[in-house]
Amino acid sequence: MNSLSFLQMMMLIMFITAFGTTKSGVDAQTSPPIARGLSLTFYNSNCPNLETIIRNRLRTVFNNDIAQAAGLLRLHFHDCFVQGCDGSVLLDGSASGPSEKDAPPNLSLKAEAFRIINDLRARVQRACGRIVSCSDITALAARDAVFLSGGPDYRIPLGRRDGLTFATREATLRNLPPPTSNASFLISTLANNLNLTATDLVALSGGHTIGISTSCANFGGRLYPTRDPTMDQTFFRNLRLTCPANSTINTTVLDIRSPNVFDNKYYVDLMNRQGLFTSDQDLYTDSRTRPIVTSYAINQTLFFERFVFSMIKMGQLNVLTGSQGEIRANCSVRNPTSSSSYLSSVVVDDNEQQEVVEGESAAF
Ligand code: HEM
Ligand SMILES: *[C@@H]1O[C@H](CO)[C@@H](O)[C@H](O)[C@H]1NC(C)=O
Ligand SMILES: *[C@@H]1O[C@H](CO)[C@@H](O)[C@H](O)[C@H]1NC(C)=O
Ligand SMILES: *[C@@H]1O[C@H](CO)[C@@H](O)[C@H](O)[C@H]1NC(C)=O
């Protein structure tokens, strides 16, 4: 089932004929503007080996367990969608964190991803002192998760600062769309809340080219009581075996063609009606996003280009910069004294650099 059907090929040819010679749907710009306070060379002088440390460590981690790549990519997405890319998702008490017992299953992130971030932070601190934020480490880990799974390599702007407040359950639920969302809902909420376009939506959803769903409840409504008509019959029958009931706890890959490889097969799945969530499959049903799906299914280079653009854009959502927030010494908790004292930064390790701490008090 790796090839497209004849009908789909005909449609592709029609599509290419109609749009192939124009720049339709393709932003001429290859990179979004860099947010004020961020830069591609932010740590060049004070932590020149930062990116090498992270990449080499993740190479080892992924050689051992490639599933962790998906966990790290999703972590950065959750961080950015809920109150900006400020590392708030990493804090104990954050509504999608591993310590939050009553987080809905569709929000729970892999516990191991948090441990990997803390391990990376410790390694970076040993080399450079406490100067790299947990939010930057999370962004770099997501970038490397993409590349080390077979995706594109690219540079990301750095200089994010860590937020002081964790993401509440309410804010998390409000900002992360459920997998039952249709394309209309996704297009309008991403545009209204996050300045993300339909093209960004389709490209970023390509993150589902790796990783798993851990509960049938994420798509149970597409299997019971009857088959969602936009779902392929064979795919449906197989999913019913994995999910004998509406909300069975069982794992399912997000991209049946190449579940651990970052490629454009996710879009080929959608064209074959084998997208797992409504939020995936409806991108092919909706006439506004369908041509974008098709264009990525037939041209992986185009997908990679657009994914990089949208990831850089997502990675800069509501970032804290300059003297805002802090550089956490432990990604799971706020620095202990930052809210109570102007002199908080006197308590630092010998090899740490003195950090400028603002006198502002925390928001809680
Ligand atoms: C557009 C709206 C989105 C919805 C509704 C959505 C929903 C979900 C859901 C329900 C899961 C399964 C979680 C579980 O059962 O444990 C999941 C997994 C995942 N999502 Fe999304 N997602 C969206 C966008 C994104 C974006 C933008 C990215 C990254 C660019 C992303 C990356 C991932 C990855 C990598 C996984 C697999 C995680 C793992 O294997 O640990 N998702 N998503
Ligand atoms: C998560 O799943 C629950 C049911 O399991 C549902 O009520 C809720 O709307 C979902 N929320 C998100 C953000 O996916
Ligand atoms: C999409 O979802 C929204 C919100 O759940 C709903 O109001 C709307 O009718 C749906 N649109 C389509 C075309 O299904
Ligand atoms: C919205 O996104 C576009 C790129 O798609 C960018 O040029 C623009 O600066 C962004 N606007 C804001 C307010 O971030």
Ligand SMILES: *[C@@H]1O[C@H](CO)[C@@H](O)[C@H](O)[C@H]1NC(C)=O
């Ligand atoms: C399965 O769950 C969905 C919501 O996820 C619900 O709409 C549907 O009615 C349920 N079906 C059965 C048979 O319980």
Ligand SMILES: *[C@@H]1O[C@H](CO)[C@@H](O)[C@H](O)[C@H]1NC(C)=O
């Ligand atoms: C989980 O899915 C596998 C097939 O993917 C199936 O053999 C197994 O019975 C399922 N487990 C449950 C509890 O339904």
Ligand SMILES: *[C@@H]1O[C@H](CO)[C@@H](O)[C@H](O)[C@H]1NC(C)=O
């Ligand atoms: C695929 O997309 C790339 C990047 O936009 C473009 O340069 C190339 O011409 C496209 N290839 C085809 C066969 O359309």
Ligand SMILES: *[C@@H]1O[C@H](CO)[C@@H](O)[C@H](O)[C@H]1NC(C)=O
């Ligand atoms: C970081 O904070 C968490 C939560 O308080 C704690 O369990 C963990 O041991 C701390 N890690 C380090 C290295 O201090």
